[in-house]
Each structure stands twice: as C-alpha cells, then as structure tokens.
Amino acid sequence: xxxxxxxxxxxxxxxxxxxxxxxxxxxxxxxxxxxxxxxxxxxxxxxxxxxxxxxxxxxxxxxxxxxxxxxxxxxxxxxxxxxxxxxxxxxxxxxxxxxxxxxxxxxxxxxxxxxxxxxxxxxxxxxxxxxxxxxxxxxxxxxxxxxxxxxxxxxxxxxxxxxxxxxxxxxxxxxxxxxxxxxxxxxxxxxxxxxxxxxxxxxxxxxxxxxxxxxxxxxxxxxxxxxxxxxxxxxxxxxxxxxxxxxxxxxxxxxxxxxxxxxxxxxxxxxxxxxxxxxxxxxxxxxxxxxxxxxxxxxxxxxxxxxxxxxxxxxxxxxxxxxxxxxxxxxx
Ligand code: CP3
Numbered sequence: 128x129x130x131x132x133x134x135x136x137x138x139x140x141x142x143x144x145x146x147x148x149x150x151x152x153x154x155x156x157x158x159x160x161x162x163x164x165x166x167x168x169x170x171x172x173x174x175x176x177x178x179x180x181x182x183x184x185x186x187x188x189x190x191x192x193x194x195x196x197x198x199x200x201x202x203x204x205x206x207x208x209x210x211x212x213x214x215x216x217x218x219x220x221x222x223x224x225x226x227x228x229x230x231x232x233x234x235x236x237x238x239x240x241x242x243x244x245x246x247x248x249x250x251x252x253x254x255x256x257x258x259x260x261x262x263x264x265x266x267x268x269x270x271x272x273x274x275x276x277x278x279x280x281x282x283x284x285x286x287x288x289x290x291x292x293x294x295x296x297x298x299x300x301x302x303x304x305x306x307x308x309x310x311x312x313x314x315x316x317x318x319x320x321x322x323x324x325x326x327x328x329x330x331x332x333x334x335x336x337x338x339x340x341x342x343x344x345x346x347x348x349x350x351x352x353x354x355x356x357x358x359x360x361x362x363x364x365x366x367x368x369x370x371x372x373x374x375x376x377x378x379x380x381x382x383x384x385x386x387x388x389x390x391x392x393x394x395x396x397x398x399x400x401x402x403x404x405x406x407x408x409x410x411x412x413x414x415x416x417x418x419x420x421x422x423x424x425x426x427x428x429x430x431x432x433x434x435x436x437x438x439x440x441x442x443x444x445x446x447x448x449x450x451x452x453x454x455x456x457x458x459x
Contacts, residue, residue: 130144130192130259130261131192132319135359135378135398136378137398143432143458143459145190145191145432145433145434145455146192146193148381148401150185150189150194151182151195152441153441154443154448155188155445156445165177172198172199172243172244173240173243173244174243175243178197178247179254182247182251183251183254186256186257187256190456193261194260195262195322196248196263196318198244200267202244203302203306206240206305207237207276207302208225208236209229218281219280221275221276229298230294230298237309238308244309244312245312245313245315245316248264251317252318252319253317262318262319262320263318263320264313264314265322265324266324266347268323268360268362269340269347270328270331270343272302273295273299273302274330282330299343302343306347307347310347310351310354314354321351321356322359322361323344324363325360325365328340328362328363329362329363329366340362340365340371341375344375348377358378358379359377359378359380359381359400360380361401363437368395369394378398379397379399379432380398380400383402383437384402384403384437388421388422388426392426397430398432400434401433402436404418405435405436405437405443406440408447408448409442409447412447415447415450416454419454423455
C-alpha cells in the first residue's frame, strides 16, 4: 500500500501525499470521450472494465499517490431498489421511494447489484500503476444518502418534511447496514483506504447532528476500526470540525474550503486532508500555486494530505492539475 495510508497511520511524516476528489471526471477529455459513448451513468459505474480505465486515467497524467474508484455514492440507493438517473445539467434524479420494499430487500440482492464495484476493485488494485499507491473506496454518509433518498434530487436547502417521515429510524438503520456491507466488500476486494462523503452535513442545524450524523457515523467508524481500514471523513460544510473529530475520531479528516485552515491546524491533531478551493485551479498558475503554498505552510508541522475542499470542477484545465501536483511533490 502507499504513502497515503502510511501518512494516516502515522508511519511517514516526510512526504505529503496528494490526490484529488473527482480526479476522474468531466474535466478530463479522455473521460468525456468514454462518457459520450455511455449514456447511462449507473451502467457505466457498473462496468468494471470501463470504470477501471476511468479510475486510472488521472494516474496516467499526474503523479498522484492514490486512485479513487470510479463509482458513485448513489449506487447504494440504486442497490436498495430506488431508481437513480443522471440528467445532463440537472444532476441525479431518484425514483419514488417504496420504503417497505427497501426495508425488506435482502443483503444478497444488494450484493448482486453491487458486485461489479467489487470486481472493479479486484482488477484495479492489481494493476502495476498502483504499485506503492493506495486505492480508495468510498461510501456516502448516512445523512447524505438519506437526503438523496427522501428528497430524490440534490437539495438546495433542507426540506423539513425529511424529519417527519415515518419509518425514518428503520430506513436509517437499513442505510447503515448497507454502508457496512459495501465497505466490507470494498476492503475485501482490495481498497486500502475508505472515505466517507457526508456532502450535505452542512445543511443540518446543530440540534440534529447527534441523530443524523454523529450516531450513524460512530456506528460505521466502530465497524471500520474493527475491519482495520483507515477511514477519512468529509462532513462537508459542518460548522465545528473539531467537535466532529472529538466525537467520531476518524483516522483523518477532509476539510472544506470555507473553514479557516489555520484554526483547524491549531485545534485538530489527526491528519488533515484537503481544504483548498477547487476554484483556485481556474486561476493563473502563480496565483494557484500561492494558494497551495498557503495550505502547505499552515500544515507544515502537521500530518497533511494535499487535496481540495470539494471535487475538481469540470472547467479545470488538466495541465493546471499537473503543475499543482508537481509543485507539491517538489515542496519538501
Ligand atoms: O474521481 C472521483 O472522485 C471518484 C468518483 C466519484 C463520483 N462521484 C463520480 C461522478 C465520487 C467519489 C463521487 C461521490 C459523490 N457522488 C458525491 C460526494 C462528493 C460530492 O461531490 O459532494 C455526491 C454528492 C455524489 C452524487 C452525484 N453524482 C451528483 C450530485 C452528481 C452530479 C453533479 C456532478 O458533479 O456531476 C454526480 C455525477 C457524477 N459522479 C459524475 C462523476 C464523474 C459526473 C457524471 C457525468 O455527468 O459525467
């Protein structure tokens, strides 16, 4: 396994691992080329041969230290029997949620649907190009998955109906059980690190964090600890990252670009990942590198994994990513 895992495990202080959320995606012409021929995004995620190719595309261009599997957090609702479609220019659209059917769906049916993801991990983790590097598997956070399943599209703001749903507790437990199953299979298949994307954590008021974020995430982290896999959490937009870390105790924490990195570096001791605004990759080269330097300086006495505060934007010039990665590799 690679320097990312070593950094999180505290073994290696000397290098700064680097990878990017959404490093495989629409900013890459070679991804767009494949996407043109594959209209159905879920089918594309469930095609191990092609999704392996996409997973490795960024590694052919940049000296990143990890690949993240080409997949999507919404494969869990898909596996639970809720339809998921990606409409161009709109994002995901989920079908009617038949909650009683979801609650009864057996693990074997879920795994049948998700098996291609495990095949993808098996064939990708053995590829030469990943020698000494990590392969990151992932799931959405329980709260974020609940939001998508009930809201059926990306939320602009929180619809309070979500809290009124009957069977909510059983649905949350079903999501947690499926997340655990999905994590275990990814690890068994060769994922060396797991990231949990709780992309809508920032929508919740503080009085709801306990029920919708802390309790479910604690259960999952207790599970990943038993599996022995390093887990990075990304509760995007959460107000109090320190409190989150004190309660959840993830192995590493990804921060978003709205929090002050200096305060984070002073208050949080575990390895920190990310933070820089993805829009910085749209700036000119020097401005971009100055911003990167700011993060590297602030975290110079900290275990730090270079990444962004959200995914790479589709408008990004791939050449800028190359310049950035090379800069970070030369930094120490
Ligand atoms: O390179 C990687 O990071 C790995 C692949 C990956 C994708 N989605 C591929 C993808 C990962 C880690 C995700 C996670 C994901 N998916 C999240 C959490 C991170 C975040 O962005 O907050 C969320 C909320 C989703 C759900 C999702 N998938 C949305 C809202 C969208 C549409 C908006 C968008 O950014 O395009 C997707 C589609 C999606 N997932 C694309 C890719 C490459 C674009 C698909 C396309 O139209 O070609």
